[in-house]
Amino acid sequence: MDYIILDIEFNGRKFASEHPMEVIEIGAVRLDASLQFKDEFSALIKPIYFSTLNSFIKKKTGIPQEDIDVADRFPKVITAFRAWLDQSPDGVLLLTWGGEDMKRIIQDIRMHKMDDAYWMEATYFDLLKGVLRARGLSNDISVEGAMALFGLEPSGSAHRALDDAKMTAEIFRAVFPELDFERSQHYVDTFSNARERKTVKIAIKAMTSQKIVPTWELVAEHYFPGEDALADPRKAAELQAYFAAQLGKK
Known part of the structure; x- marks a missing residue:
């Protein structure tokens, strides 16, 4: 089985709207059973709503507007991502930093009227909660905070999906012996925030x-x-x- 460390970025808004926020970037790293790097996936996505990134998101992620303008839509990207995941013949365990990534992906799959069965059945492990349990912490920490906690040197750009996935993979390697994989789970719809x-x-x-x-x-x-x-x-x-x-x- 391979480990897939997954991270997404999504567009935000500064005002209330009936339109959903959408995934604008997917980044992932594949590690083998020995935690060795195998390959990676990275793609930008042009959203349906709020396709012009606001100043906060542009500053936070550093994603150029011109790159979003020429990116593929979500259905094409998520299909390519599924094909990439399927390259692991013995299956995968998805690892996320918190539960928001799975929620956003499933939300966009449903918005585009695609079949959500794969993602509802996919097994994932919330590495943020794993780190909190392993170190006896009660308050959430960021990926950057966890890097400091384990004495790891940050690299790349924070809040870019692939770079965050790479840093999360380093945290995963560092805490791996302390993780309780019995706590792996499947996505469950939530209606409160x-x-x-x-x-x-x-x-x-x-x-x-x-x-x-x-x-x-x-x-x-x-x-x-x-x-x-x-x-x-x-x-x-x-x-x-x-x-x-x-x-x-x-």
Whole structure:
């Protein structure tokens, strides 16, 4: 089995919009079972929405607008990426830094009305969580922070997909003996975001400190005001389950 260290970049926006953010770059490194480099994949993608990169994304990634203008669309790139993944005859384990990369890829596959079966069935390992568990850390760290943690020298350009994948591969090699691959997983649709889940944790902490017994009804009423905050019943159910899980830890 080969290890595929995957990273993406996506276009952002400075204002609220009904249009989704899209993947604009995919970078990946293939390591063999001995963690030796085999090959790499890199491609830019021209998005449907927000195809003109805003100043923040251009500064963050360094991706030239003219390169985006001539890039292929997502369906062609993801098809080429799948073909590249299939060059591993004994299968692959995808490694990501956090869960956002898988979410964005699947979102774009669905937006383009492509079959998402491969990606829903793909096994991946969240290396960020693996590092946090291995080192007993409670707060997320960046790839650059993890490089410093393991005494590794950063290389390339941060926030370019292939360079980030290469640095993540170095972290993977460094922490490999400490990783629990039993925690490999498959993508599961989520309807809440990290900010909303953090709000639940803040609510429990605040009510506990005020000697108020935390209940989901109080959290929903006081920390998610407004008619639309929990309008999606899937989001409401997910956050309520998250509340119960966090309360159980207390």
